Amino acid sequence: xxxxxxxxxxxxLALAACQGQAPTTPSSDAAAAAAVESEQDRxxxxxAARFLDEGLALSPVSATQIGxxxxxxxxxxLSAEGRQKAADWARDMLAGLDAIDSAALSRENQVDxxxxxxxxxxxxxxxxxxxxxxxxxxAYSGLAGGAIYSLMAREFAPLSERLNAAAARMEKIPALxxxxxxxxDPARVPKTHAETVARQNRGIFTLIDTFITPNLDQLEGAxxxxxxxxxxxxxxxxxxxxxxxDGTLVPNAKGEFRIGAERxxxxxxxxxxSSLSRQEIRSRAEAELARVRGEMYDxxxxxxxxxxxxxxxxxxxxxxxxxxxIEAAMxxxxxxxxxxxxxxxxxxxxxxxxxxxxxxxDIVTVPDDPVKIILMPEFQRGVAVAYCDxxxxxxxxxxxxxxxxxxxxxxxxxxxxxxxxxYNKRMIHVLSIHEAMxxxxxxxxxxxxxxxxxxxxxxxxxxxxxxAVYTERVVADAGYLDNDPxxxxxxxKFYARSVGNAILDQGIHVDNxxxxxxxxxxxxxTFQQQSxxxxxxxxxxxSSTQLxxxxxxxxxxxxxxxxxxxxxxxxxxxxxxxxxxxxxxxPPVRFARQLxxxxxxx
Numbered sequence: 001x002x003x004x005x006x007x008x009x010x011x012x013l014a015l016a017a018c019q020g021q022a023p024t025t026p027s028s029d030a031a032a033a034a035a036v037e038s039e040q041d042r043x044x045x046x047x048a049a050r051f052l053d054e055g056l057a058l059s060p061v062s063a064t065q066i067g068x069x070x071x072x073x074x075x076x077x078l079s080a081e082g083r084q085k086a087a088d089w090a091r092d093m094l095a096g097l098d099a100i101d102s103a104a105l106s107r108e109n110q111v112d113x114x115x116x117x118x119x120x121x122x123x124x125x126x127x128x129x130x131x132x133x134x135x136x137x138x139a140y141s142g143l144a145g146g147a148i149y150s151l152m153a154r155e156f157a158p159l160s161e162r163l164n165a166a167a168a169r170m171e172k173i174p175a176l177x178x179x180x181x182x183x184x185d186p187a188r189v190p191k192t193h194a195e196t197v198a199r200q201n202r203g204i205f206t207l208i209d210t211f212i213t214p215n216l217d218q219l220e221g222a223x224x225x226x227x228x229x230x231x232x233x234x235x236x237x238x239x240x241x242x243x244x245x246d247g248t249l250v251p252n253a254k255g256e257f258r259i260g261a262e263r264x265x266x267x268x269x270x271x272x273x274s275s276l277s278r279q280e281i282r283s284r285a286e287a288e289l290a291r292v293r294g295e296m297y298d299x300x301x302x303x304x305x306x307x308x309x310x311x312x313x314x315x316x317x318x319x320x321x322x323x324x325x326i327e328a329a330m331x332x333x334x335x336x337x338x339x340x341x342x343x344x345x346x347x348x349x350x351x352x353x354x355x356x357x358x359x360x361x362d363i364v365t366v367p368d369d370p371v372k373i374i375l376m377p378e379f380q381r382g383v384a385v386a387y388c389d390x391x392x393x394x395x396x397x398x399x400x401x402x403x404x405x406x407x408x409x410x411x412x413x414x415x416x417x418x419x420x421x422x423y424n425k426r427m428i429h430v431l432s433i434h435e436a437m438x439x440x441x442x443x444x445x446x447x448x449x450x451x452x453x454x455x456x457x458x459x460x461x462x463x464x465x466x467x468a469v470y471t472e473r474v475v476a477d478a479g480y481l482d483n484d485p486x487x488x489x490x491x492x493k494f495y496a497r498s499v500g501n502a503i504l505d506q507g508i509h510v511d512n513x514x515x516x517x518x519x520x521x522x523x524x525x526t527f528q529q530q531s532x533x534x535x536x537x538x539x540x541x542x543s544s545t546q547l548x549x550x551x552x553x554x555x556x557x558x559x560x561x562x563x564x565x566x567x568x569x570x571x572x573x574x575x576x577x578x579x580x581x582x583x584x585x586x587p588p589v590r591f592a593r594q595l596x597x598x599x600x601x602x
Contacts, residue, residue: 040104047096048454058086064150066457067394073168078179087127090120110601111591112454119458122270135188137197140180144173152211154398160218170230174237190257192541198245257541261510271545272462273588274552285502296492297322300329302485333486334421348373350432358438361478364578367445376403388440393448393456400441422529426490433475439468450585459586466553469498500526502551509544556589
């Protein structure tokens, strides 16, 4: 599709999402009201189209990921001038939003307007208050790696065309790395951030070796010469940046990774866009953790009933008895684990099992979009063990990737054993449910069909993560693996991790928890292996508020399900409900609920 046609199609999509049906025989007052509403909806449609057109031009790497390929040869500008341009544009967009009477919009557009406002205000806050560009080197490493990966990982265009765009971006990466060295203040950069990016930096060579070098024969003449020159110029630029990371940034990184209560509350509001406050999240999480541990004990009693030498499991256990019983039961699952080189193959098997189960039990409509299990790209390793990478909402029919981080080659046997005890066979089943079926992959495939491209571009993290956590319980309740109690125990453990994530995030960033306090929550209270907890401790330093998305989104999904069941009564149908939720296009869960249950949009 040509660039002008793409821009036109975005406007058409926005207009299509806004149009409603007027009464067949309106009164004069009703006709006037409908005309005003139509006028306001058209104004918002134009503003949404402008956001998608101009906003993606300011963030070319994000545009590629979304599926708008007009800017595939460009790279984000994080210079002072580029940041000011982005801030001025966001303020201008907010002024346009202020000029629209939101009360006169259709319900769908009221939701999109609130999502857009939250995004614009959050972007300004991040640029001017949080200032990640000045202290978080991940912003630059992520852009450098994503610039190439987003072009080469999926076949959205002929290979030669994508290679030419990659060459153009590779020519600009040295300038991006120079911006990083100019913008980053080592005194503000946390040590963990500096060390993590120093380990990731050369991962860009892996991307070149994986995606670019094997396909150089696709280019000829001037195009091949340009690519060769881009590779030759990029290697010393990356090495220059590595020398700065190792010699300047890491030794002088003195920043505080904890962001504090005030900034945490502000970031929570923008990143979660939730109906729950920090205090509500904390109180609900602590109560839920106690409840889940009680449920885990009940399952442990079943598992240990006939096991010789098992600890006591009285009806009213002490805290120590509860702990011992759960640990003993989980030990049985921990010992049933794949080999060091079998994790990816076993994940493929569990994906097939989960897909068949969801179809057979009519849990939700399963789309035909393809999904592939891949090794996580090196530049993205070090934060999570797995993730789901769905194609952008404008890229139709492309593969979804279920990416798994391989066990590092330099891990010793003890580290490998600890990892595989955490990701034993039953836990990999849970992981595949969460990341793929019916979790992230399925949700992404459904959400991409919503007519609002704006909503797709600004899809909610808590909606997606909450849905994935919610489906773990749905599948377990439906009898997955023949109601295997050890699978149920692993599902509850995985959920307890999500609950613990919300407590951990606040504990670290607001309450100044020590590593010892964090490890106690993870290892003792939520039963994570040492290696998993060590990785989570690093992840909690590298991010803030993201760890809360799982619990917050899940709680809102559970709340919405209960409200829908109460409203429908005996007519409630699980598959119809799930399809209806996913048809909302992944807005913040509170908006999905308001649309689904016909509640006021607020």
